[in-house]
Amino acid sequence: MLTLTVELERRSYPIHIGEEILKNADLFAPAFGQKKAAIVTNTTVAPLYLEMLKSTLESIGIQPISVILEDGEKFKDWQTLNRIYDALLENRCERNTTIVALGGGVIGDLSGFAAATYLRGVPFVQVPTTLLSQVDSSVGGKTGINHPLGKNMIGAFYQPRAVFADTRTLDTLSDRELSSGIAEVIKYGLIRDLPFFEWLEENMERLMARDQEALAQAIRRSCQNKAEVVARDERETGERALLNLGHTFGHAIENAMGYGNWLHGEAVAAGTVIAASLSQRLGLIEESDVERIRNIMKKAGLPTAAPDLEADTYLDLMALDKKVEEGRIRFILLDSIGKASIRSGISSDEIVGAIRSVHD
Amino acid sequence: MLTLTVELERRSYPIHIGEEILKNADLFAPAFGQKKAAIVTNTTVAPLYLEMLKSTLESIGIQPISVILEDGEKFKDWQTLNRIYDALLENRCERNTTIVALGGGVIGDLSGFAAATYLRGVPFVQVPTTLLSQVDSSVGGKTGINHPLGKNMIGAFYQPRAVFADTRTLDTLSDRELSSGIAEVIKYGLIRDLPFFEWLEENMERLMARDQEALAQAIRRSCQNKAEVVARDERETGERALLNLGHTFGHAIENAMGYGNWLHGEAVAAGTVIAASLSQRLGLIEESDVERIRNIMKKAGLPTAAPDLEADTYLDLMALDKKVEEGRIRFILLDSIGKASIRSGISSDEIVGAIRSVHD
Numbered sequence: 001m002l003t004l005t006v007e008l009e010r011r012s013y014p015i016h017i018g019e020e021i022l023k024n025a026d027l028f029a030p031a032f033g034q035k036k037a038a039i040v041t042n043t044t045v046a047p048l049y050l051e052m053l054k055s056t057l058e059s060i061g062i063q064p065i066s067v068i069l070e071d072g073e074k075f076k077d078w079q080t081l082n083r084i085y086d087a088l089l090e091n092r093c094e095r096n097t098t099i100v101a102l103g104g105g106v107i108g109d110l111s112g113f114a115a116a117t118y119l120r121g122v123p124f125v126q127v128p129t130t131l132l133s134q135v136d137s138s139v140g141g142k143t144g145i146n147h148p149l150g151k152n153m154i155g156a157f158y159q160p161r162a163v164f165a166d167t168r169t170l171d172t173l174s175d176r177e178l179s180s181g182i183a184e185v186i187k188y189g190l191i192r193d194l195p196f197f198e199w200l201e202e203n204m205e206r207l208m209a210r211d212q213e214a215l216a217q218a219i220r221r222s223c224q225n226k227a228e229v230v231a232r233d234e235r236e237t238g239e240r241a242l243l244n245l246g247h248t249f250g251h252a253i254e255n256a257m258g259y260g261n262w263l264h265g266e267a268v269a270a271g272t273v274i275a276a277s278l279s280q281r282l283g284l285i286e287e288s289d290v291e292r293i294r295n296i297m298k299k300a301g302l303p304t305a306a307p308d309l310e311a312d313t314y315l316d317l318m319a320l321d322k323k324v325e326e327g328r329i330r331f332i333l334l335d336s337i338g339k340a341s342i343r344s345g346i347s348s349d350e351i352v353g354a355i356r357s358v359h360d
Numbered sequence: 361m362l363t364l365t366v367e368l369e370r371r372s373y374p375i376h377i378g379e380e381i382l383k384n385a386d387l388f389a390p391a392f393g394q395k396k397a398a399i400v401t402n403t404t405v406a407p408l409y410l411e412m413l414k415s416t417l418e419s420i421g422i423q424p425i426s427v428i429l430e431d432g433e434k435f436k437d438w439q440t441l442n443r444i445y446d447a448l449l450e451n452r453c454e455r456n457t458t459i460v461a462l463g464g465g466v467i468g469d470l471s472g473f474a475a476a477t478y479l480r481g482v483p484f485v486q487v488p489t490t491l492l493s494q495v496d497s498s499v500g501g502k503t504g505i506n507h508p509l510g511k512n513m514i515g516a517f518y519q520p521r522a523v524f525a526d527t528r529t530l531d532t533l534s535d536r537e538l539s540s541g542i543a544e545v546i547k548y549g550l551i552r553d554l555p556f557f558e559w560l561e562e563n564m565e566r567l568m569a570r571d572q573e574a575l576a577q578a579i580r581r582s583c584q585n586k587a588e589v590v591a592r593d594e595r596e597t598g599e600r601a602l603l604n605l606g607h608t609f610g611h612a613i614e615n616a617m618g619y620g621n622w623l624h625g626e627a628v629a630a631g632t633v634i635a636a637s638l639s640q641r642l643g644l645i646e647e648s649d650v651e652r653i654r655n656i657m658k659k660a661g662l663p664t665a666a667p668d669l670e671a672d673t674y675l676d677l678m679a680l681d682k683k684v685e686e687g688r689i690r691f692i693l694l695d696s697i698g699k700a701s702i703r704s705g706i707s708s709d710e711i712v713g714a715i716r717s718v719h720d
Contacts, residue, residue, distance in 0.1 A: 078438060086509070089510060092679065116516065117477070117514050117516055118513070119513060120502065120504060120517055121516070121595070144480060147449060149450070153445065154445060154478065155477060155479075156477055156480055157480055
């Protein structure tokens with residue numbers, strides 16, 4: 001068991017990573033100043049872990065209510081968010097009720113946004129149960145919902161009081177979900193941590209075989225990288241944007257294919273290959289680097305080719321991305337494996353060329 | 361023309377108060393770092409002031425888009441909020457688009473919440489056009505929407521970059537709306553400013569006759585009082601709760617009668633009389649103080665009697681209020697005219713007695 005701290009002054013919080021954390025009442029107790037809690041989860045996770053979490057909380061004197069939502073990215077919308085508000089109001093939850101997110105990124109984003117906005121803000125605790133949410137959405141305080149015209153368009157920055165990442169919950173994850181999480185793990189290596197990237201190249205088989213120790217290491221290193229970036233740039237005015245490597249293309253893919261048909265990490269993997277190809281076309285990295293990236297994605301069971309959409313479809317969808325500034329799309333590109341930077345003013349020709357180069 | 365500053369460290373902002381401010385381009389320019397803006401207003405205010413504000417912004421190089429909503433408290437809901445999001449997305453508004461609220465409290469709350477949550481936060485400027493919004497909602501950063509189960513249940517704390525209160529816009533306000541605003545003005549006197557309360561007793565006729573100089577003074581003194589309180593307690597963990605004098609009862613009245621049938625200030629006026637009566641029953645103030653409060657409300661054209669609801673209806677609705685803590689309702693009571701304090705643990709008998717004492 002290991003604890004990291006995300007350093008955000010008064011809003012600093014711990015991330016606990018390890019086996020059987022869900023059963024560790026002593027670890028949970030300090031995060032619950034008050035004795036009321038509402039656990040938000042979904043129909044997939046509830047049968048697996050809800051009772052375990054409830055009995056842990058009950059053992060420290062908390063009688064939680066539960067809100068069980070449908071599972072899937074397509075439910076990350078206003079209607080589902082409203083079900084959380086309804087349950088909180090029907091149960092007369094007050095400003096001292098802690099909202100606990102038990103599930104993956106969708107549950108974390110939805111319930112984090114509910115916590116940010118219910119009564120203008122109530123305490124929030126994350127219990128991420130997927131690799132993706134353990135290495136990504138549980139760190140950094142981004143919460144929100146999708147809008148029919150774009151992903152994550154509505155949201156807030158809102159930090160949890162604590163994060164509890166139990167590696168045992170990954171045992172019940174599908175292979176596709178596991179791979180999707182690894183896409184974000186690889187990203188940390190690519191943007192700022194060459195030794196970690198090399199470690200991933202060597203240990204990918206262990207990760208795919210769900211070796212608990214390898215997973216814990218990958219989660220720890222990912223969270224450390226993200227926590228360092230977020231601590232320096234909480235509201236994404238600069239460096240934090242590097243975490244979006246592959247995401248501008250990836251969001252366009254998710255959006256075009258319909259949310260949930262491509263998993264987030266799958267879209268990010270294909271988007272990362274496009275970003276790598278664009279970096280190579282602009283002379284920043286070598287073709288051999290692009291190949292190395294393709295290879296690690298393949299080892300992780302991830303797609304390396306983008307869906308065959310019109311290039312204009314990509315450009316239109318990317319123009320909606322939150323990273324657009326004064327009409328210019330900012331791209332996260334690789335200067336080398338282990339180092340990324342933000343660029344804008346890239347010609348459509350180069351962008352379209354990169355997209356075409358990674359079609360099937 | 362006069363400028364106050366709300367002191368909130370990095371998020372401090374100016375409030376400009378005076379005649380013809382809407383036409384003062386030099387005043388607007390510093391609040392718009394970027395050249396994109398979306399004006400959110402309603403069908404009542406748009407014909408009166410939208411063109412004026414647009415031409416002021418155009419004269420400093422900003423081409424604003426406009427979002428014109430229906431007018432009324434009952435539109436302070438998710439559906440209307442979503443119309444703002446739709447317009448922002450359809451017009452490809454980015455992180456550097458400033459949202460400008462042109463209207464009363466509903467427009468301010470809705471567009472402030474849109475600004476807080478669109479792309480996880482974009483710049484926000486307020487142009488309040490009612491007395492209520494000039495003296496209350498434009499200071500302090502409370503934004504939000506109503507939920508079918510309660511008023512202002514969903515929202516965020518989000519500070520504007522600047523507030524522009526043009527007293528000339530009060531010329532077009534209905535008498536009822538003017539009185540509603542004065543209810544909040546009286547509140548500042550009651551909770552922390554006896555000299556202001558005495559000034560109001562002497563100058564109420566001038567205010568009701570819309571004497572521009574008297575209105576500007578009342579707005580300035582109200583905003584000063586609110587700004588001082590908010591600067592010390594932005595997120596309402598203590599003193600800021602005093603601003604809710606009359607509001608726990610008032611919200612119950614608004615909720616029970618259907619949002620918008622009683623104006624906010626009307627409900628607060630009746631709620632304030634209940635709070636004063638409760639304070640008197642608890643031996644904090646004299647019956648003559650209650651009478652003095654009734655008198656100033658009457659002079660301001662405000663109701664001093666609560667609607668004849670079952671006492672249990674009040675208690676149920678108040679239990680939903682955001683000021684509830686550990687199941688106990690906290691009341692803002694008067695220790696004297698000019699001084700308020702927070703009390704809890706008050707018996708239902710006393711509460712019911714106070715409610716019954718102010719029925720027609």
